[in-house]
Amino acid sequence: MIRYVFLLLSFSAISSVEAQNGDPGLTFHTDFEAASLGEISKLNGNHWQMALTGESDSDDRNRQVSWYYFRVEGAKDRPLRLTLSDLVGEYNYRKGSHAITSETRPMISYDQKHWTHLPDSAVSWDEQKVQLTFTLLPDRDTIWIAHQPPYTTENLLSLLKRYEYHPAVKKMELGKTVEQRSMPLLSITDHSVNIADKKVVWIMARQHSWESGTSWLMEGLVHHLLESEQGTELLKKMHFQLFPMGDPDGVARGGVRFNTHGHDLNRNWDLVKPVEMPEIHLQKKAIREWLEENHPIDLFITLHNTERADYIQGPDLPVGHGLWEEMVGQTSFESTEGVREMPLSTTPGKPGRMTVNQALWAEMNIPAYLMELKVEAVDKIDGRRGVEDWLELGRGLLEAIDKSLR
Template sequence: MNPRQLLVPLALLSLAIAGEQLFADAPLSVAADFEGGSVAEVEIDPAAGSIRFMPGGDPARGWPCWWYFRIDGIQPGQTITLQLRGSTATVGKQKPLGASWAMPKRATYSTDGKTWRQTDPGQRDGPIMTYELTPDTSSVYVAWGPPYTPKTAEKLATRLSEASPHVEAMQLCRSREDRAVPMLHFREGTRTAEQRFGVWIQARQHAWESGSSWVAEGFADWLAGDDRQAAWLRQHADVYLVPIMDIDNTATGNGGKNAIPRDHNRDWSAKPHWNEILAAQQKVGELIDQNRMDLFIDLHNPGPGDPTFFFVPPRELLKPQAVEAADQFMELAYQRISRIEPSIPMNNKPRVTGSNYHPLWRQISKNWVSLNGNPHTVSVCLETAWNSPASTQAGYKAVGENLAIATQQFLAKQPEKP
């Protein structure tokens, strides 16, 4: 058998993915037996140091574009070649998802599972995208983008709540698969609820969109810090932040987008399917009832052909009083984010979607909030570019920090609560 066509026997691959060490000097193997892990159809050529694969995930639980696994048995200094194909998985009569959704220009890798770096740009040849990396360790994690798992969200909540008396680690709810959904509440001082602005930040309604969670973490880190503007925001607002909404699919390595019966961002209905949506509706509804649902931000990732960050406001649903305010907020955020160094690609032209976007367009979160919110409620989506050299942990968190500063600047211009 030509070693370049070597296919790992199914039994051997299963043991490798289960994390079993077959023998002391084991050849290259792949493992995905950890939170968020996802890979399928693995073929390994030990002699060439190449791994051919496609994204894993159950297509009934969302687009199969997310991949994240560990490679073991590497000779330090050995060049590893990743050969990625788009998933062929389908549901019913659907066509397979376009391969480009699974193919970032640069793959992400880590030797410790914490700090993530980008590979050089991959090379696409027809249906195959090839990435190369040369780790100096015997194991390396590789992923579609920097992973952000439920454990990462839990660590964020614990770290900030233990470090600051102004941060409360909460639980939005428990998911349908009985996982905790971490939420942070930022509040300082003696102002009553009625005297405070209401701010809701949420990320990851689609599990594969990991960059949005890093943006949320950057927002949270800044807001918990010592900056005078951060203190002002804590003193004048109740800020709620959910780093991961689709917790179950994030934990199990599924895509989440277009999940059956509907994904989280199409579930903002009178009878939500997902526990997270029902709980978020209730919390946001309380702010609406108190006439202080001032700013709602939903963090997402866009398509593979979108190289910039950009806002999506529900223009035709915003109440007249909120239209100008939304423009003011988006401009403040654009001015902050577009000046980050090194450069973050940011588009100052919001992209408007309306009734022709999706049959369930009224059940999209930002639209539901606009329809049900207060006359002054500003509700927007920020799309998080993932095909840029700045699509890194540091880049995403810098966007989150500057989004938080823009939030403070925007609210400081609004009339104070009585």
């Protein structure tokens, strides 16, 4: 028998699930920020099936299953076999897609700080059922399991507190999300140098809440800007405007890619509803006001995670091609295709389907680029990206931006 106990915290609905039938004391939990897990059923022995919840949009379409994060208690020395199910969804109104694949690997941690991918030998894939099964023998009672290394709103608050009094950093609150969380904008530069003498770069992370790699990249970028000699020199000639977390509500509840009202925050940039999508409204307003003050935007990058491929998509401009070349040449970014052609919309003929880079280029002539970074294996690092790899990508991105804008 499995007993469910549901609690309500300020950030999400959470649950504690106790496994019985021969396994007293073994429990699965989602009673913490960013956690997500659906119904659990015991198949036999130490084998458990874990249905993932996913999320659908406001039209009850485009279900995405790209995130799981839970804690197991009483796990020490118990051989566990866990199967993730209910993975199939829909992407851009095309049914059958799934973000958890035969090549994605769960990550484990004993302290929520140090995360490790499970080895290939511990994972199997059922193509017919579209299920991923993994085995583990924890050597401690408590273990956390996630799709990617989690980066929560608490992580962001710690980052902001660390640099609260740094002279190069100015933090602005643009407004509030649907659930009344802060929408910050960071202005990072050497403020003693006139902005007219600098290149201006805007970078956005975490439009989709499951894409935690982009937050780690952003943190690595901020660290390098503020704690290295190279960063100090960059800030004399560059002005950075950073949206560090585009969907804090989704991050807090363990969401996937839709805000509280079911709107994809990297769609709808051509049809913004301020009440239902204040996140997009506030960001787009900040960009317009910047331009209205006669400030330039030399480059705009929105950072994303995807399953299988690193790529850059955007307008056919020298800065975009330079960015692609430098990322390929200097970082773990893997791509052979150059800058991908950017369509006018993700769903032609349907309003509300333009991404941020599509809308900024079409409406404001901003050189805006989508940068996708994969969670499957990367040949350049002979494995999948962990926290240190994401942080290093932040440093590498800065170098690529610098060289592409010369």
